Amino acid sequence: MNHDDVLLNVRGLKTYFYTLDGIAKAVDGMSFYLDKGETLAIVGESGCGKSITALSIMGLVPQPAGKIVNGKIYLNNDDILEYPESKMQDIRGDKIAMIFQEPMTSLNPLMTVGSQISEMILRHRRVTKKESWERSVSMLEKVQIPSPGRRAKDYPHQLSGGMRQRVMIAIALSCNPQILIADEPTTALDVTIQAQILDLMLRLKQDYETSILMITHDLGVVAEVAQRIIVMYAGKIIEEGNVFSIFENPRHPYTKALLKSIPKFGNRTEHGREPLQEITGIVPNLYKLGSGCSFCPRCKEAMDICKIKDVGLTDLGNGHRVRCLLCKSKREE
Amino acid sequence: MLAYTVRRLLQFIPTIIGISLIMFCLLNVLPGNAALMAGGKRELSPELIEKMKKDWGLDKPLYVRYLIYMKDLAHGDLGQSFLRQEKVNDLLASRxxxxxxxxxxxxxxxxxxxxxxxxxxxxxxxxxxxxxxxxxxxxxxxxxxxxxxxxxxxxxxxxxxxxxxxxxxxxxxxxxxxxxxxxxxxxxxxxxxxxxxxxxxxxxxxxxxxxxxxxxxxxxxxxxxxxxxxxxxxxxxxxxxxxxxxxxxxxxxxxxxxxxxxxxxxxxxxxxxxxxxxxxxxxxxxxxxxxxxxxxxxxxxxxxxxxxx
CATH class of the missing domain: 1.10.3720.10 (MetI-like)
Incomplete structure (x- = not known):
């Protein structure tokens, strides 16, 4: 990686949840970077810590249970974890903005969408109320909402789910952030709307020169938008690499299984009727993570040593890293 | 919203009629009546009590009394206090x-x-x-x-x-x-x-x-x-x-x-x-x-x- 281009650099991030049931290691030592203008996807099953990673970067880990216990998050070489809350508030929305999964509930039902956009602009830019409103309307136009001047005066319940997600995008981009974190932005939407929203995000990304951190469990989305992929499992990165090497040459058994579980169009005519591939078992309980590889109980290629030996990331070259003893031993041979 | 408000105000009428019926029945089956209470600890003569009951219309059957009450109510008249020499309307207005x-x-x-x-x-x-x-x-x-x-x-x-x-x-x-x-x-x-x-x-x-x-x-x-x-x-x-x-x-x-x-x-x-x-x-x-x-x-x-x- 070229260090001049690194915009966001996360080092050894650990975010734990302290509850009555014990300590849940939601994010357990994540290290990754995001380059300027890049789209990085974090992929994984529900509960693997993707969203908490995003919220940790935003400084919005649910309190008081959640706590960042270790690590550094550098934004333009400044560790933002050291920032006081007031300085973090300046960063939020201005430098790093976020889109959430649930467009139906992420907007305040009692405020017009226009004022929800303009409150963000007023917070971070020195503009008058009138200017901020005009800018809100032009943002709505940029996210292709028809008759934006009229729509700005609408309340969220008057808009469809897709429209609301467009409004969320308009809010997020209204201050031209360096980083846009999109936490499952299309999961709650219809498939046709999903494609439109992704298209829109990618086009605006180029217009605004924004880097995107896309969080998703949908590998179809990843293939369409991302340049690099991080596969997460139980709070850890288990494989990382560019889209081509991950899709063409997945090395971790979990990544392989994930890719196999995507139904392929036309597969049935070629190979006849086959059951869909699934990954048996369930995501491990974050409260009861033992030593050894956390994917081990579900892994088809597991060896005895996997149960006890912790394994680090093995660099396979070209930015492709994987956390698996199989790769490690092969490389060492 | 105006239509809604008017409709809600109109709904007051059946509500009040219903409540007044229940209230009327309950109050009139209460033991004792104003004529008996009027004397306080002092026993009043049966003739006087009968006269008071007659004056206040308490001798009429319950449904007749209710109809009279409703007729007055429709005119906005809540009747006459038994014991205070005042109309109920005036009494309530002052309170x-x-x-x-x-x-x-x-x-x-x-x-x-x-x-x-x-x-x-x-x-x-x-x-x-x-x-x-x-x-x-x-x-x-x-x-x-x-x-x-x-x-x-x-x-x-x-x-x-x-x-x-x-x-x-x-x-x-x-x-x-x-x-x-x-x-x-x-x-x-x-x-x-x-x-x-x-x-x-x-x-x-x-x-x-x-x-x-x-x-x-x-x-x-x-x-x-x-x-x-x-x-x-x-x-x-x-x-x-x-x-x-x-x-x-x-x-x-x-x-x-x-x-x-x-x-x-x-x-x-x-x-x-x-x-x-x-x-x-x-x-x-x-x-x-x-x-x-x-x-x-x-x-x-x-x-x-x-x-x-």
């Missing part, structure tokens, strides 16, 4: 203002202390400040008004001599303080608890997370996003509370010798002065209905999702 003054002051106390207290508690959830204010709130809900009123009287009137023990004075402020606190404290406590629960609920909402992701300060989020959304939840409780406050004036007015509707009602019930009781209850019910209507209309103002047709 409604003190009651309204008392109930509104109590409500103002409840709102201006209860809502901020609930907010304070919720935003400091789990701290000793939260626990302390909720202990106050629970005690407030649990304390019977007559007892609280007596305690306040004992402390602030008898011992410290800050306020008069009872009475209306000339309608001055100093006479209002203790009765208003007595009446308002329970509602204040209930509102504090409701507000706390509402704020905690709203704080969990996704749009609060969105607001935080915009970089807004906590103060701004609380003022703009949390407060307005809790208001919808608080309003329901506040409306119901105001309605029941008017009912609760009965106890507080009696305790503080407040010349309002409540004390009039209690006296009239004991004397079986049925027209006055009926009139008083109708007034309270009407107030309740109006408060409910106002609350429903306020929803519409606060929450754009609610539209009445």
């Amino acid at each position: 409604i203002w003190p009651t309204l003054r008392l109930a509104v002051s109590a409500m103002v106390i409840a709102l201006t202390i209860g809502i901020p207290l609930g907010f304070f508690s919720a935003l400091r959830q789990g701290t000793w400040g939260d626990s302390a204010s909720m202990i106050v709130a629970v005690s407030g809900v649990a304390m019977p008004q007559f007892w609280l009123g007596l305690l306040l009287m004992l402390l602030f009137s008898a011992k410290m001599n800050w306020f008069p023990t009872s009475g209306y004075g000339d309608g001055d402020f100093i006479h209002l303080v203790l009765p208003a606190i007595t009446l308002g404290l329970g509602s204040m406590a209930l509102l504090a608890r409701t507000t706390r629960a509402a704020v905690l609920e709203v704080l969990e909402e996704d749009f609060i997370r969105t607001a935080r992701s915009k970089g807004l300060s906590r103060f701004l989020i609380n003022r703009r996003h949390v407060f307005q959304n809790t208001l919808v939840l608080i309003l329901t409780t506040a409306g119901l509370q105001f309605g029941s406050l008017i009912g609760q004036t009965v106890i507080v007015e009696k305790l503080f010798s407040w010349p309002g509707l409540g004390s009039l009602l209690v006296d009239s019930i004991f004397l079986r002065d049925i027209p006055v009781v009926q009139g008083g209850i109708l007034m309270i019910i009407l107030a309740f209905l109006i408060v409910n209507l106002v609350v429903d209309l306020l929803y519409c103002v606060i929450d754009p999702r609610i539209k009445y047709q």
Whole structure:
């Protein structure tokens, strides 16, 4: 990686949840970077810590249970974890903005969408109320909402789910952030709307020169938008690499299984009727993570040593890293 | 919204007819009647009692009396008091203002202390400040008004001599303080608890997370996003509370010798002065209905999702 281009650099991030049931290691030592203008996807099953990673970067880990216990998050070489809350508030929305999964509930039902956009602009830019409103309307136009001047005066319940997600995008981009974190932005939407929203995000990304951190469990989305992929499992990165090497040459058994579980169009005519591939078992309980590889109980290629030996990331070259003893031993041979 | 309001006002009519029927039957099957009570401890002669019953129409059958009552009611005439030489309309008119003054002051106390207290508690959830204010709130809900009123009287009137023990004075402020606190404290406590629960609920909402992701300060989020959304939840409780406050004036007015509707009602019930009781209850019910209507209309103002047709 070229260090001049690194915009966001996360080092050894650990975010734990302290509850009555014990300590849940939601994010357990994540290290990754995001380059300027890049789209990085974090992929994984529900509960693997993707969203908490995003919220940790935003400084919005649910309190008081959640706590960042270790690590550094550098934004333009400044560790933002050291920032006081007031300085973090300046960063939020201005430098790093976020889109959430649930467009139906992420907007305040009692405020017009226009004022929800303009409150963000007023917070971070020195503009008058009138200017901020005009800018809100032009943002709505940029996210292709028809008759934006009229729509700005609408309340969220008057808009469809897709429209609301467009409004969320308009809010997020209204201050031209360096980083846009999109936490499952299309999961709650219809498939046709999903494609439109992704298209829109990618086009605006180029217009605004924004880097995107896309969080998703949908590998179809990843293939369409991302340049690099991080596969997460139980709070850890288990494989990382560019889209081509991950899709063409997945090395971790979990990544392989994930890719196999995507139904392929036309597969049935070629190979006849086959059951869909699934990954048996369930995501491990974050409260009861033992030593050894956390994917081990579900892994088809597991060896005895996997149960006890912790394994680090093995660099396979070209930015492709994987956390698996199989790769490690092969490389060492 | 105008059409809705008119429709709701028209619905008052069947409600009042229904309630008046129930009320009329219940009051008229009460043992004893005004003629028997009129003499107090002194026995009146049977002839005199018969004459009084005849004068007041108590000798007629129940349904006839009801029809006459309804006919008068339709003309806005609540009848003639048995024992006071006054029309019920005039009697109520002179009593409604003190009651309204008392109930509104109590409500103002409840709102201006209860809502901020609930907010304070919720935003400091789990701290000793939260626990302390909720202990106050629970005690407030649990304390019977007559007892609280007596305690306040004992402390602030008898011992410290800050306020008069009872009475209306000339309608001055100093006479209002203790009765208003007595009446308002329970509602204040209930509102504090409701507000706390509402704020905690709203704080969990996704749009609060969105607001935080915009970089807004906590103060701004609380003022703009949390407060307005809790208001919808608080309003329901506040409306119901105001309605029941008017009912609760009965106890507080009696305790503080407040010349309002409540004390009039209690006296009239004991004397079986049925027209006055009926009139008083109708007034309270009407107030309740109006408060409910106002609350429903306020929803519409606060929450754009609610539209009445």
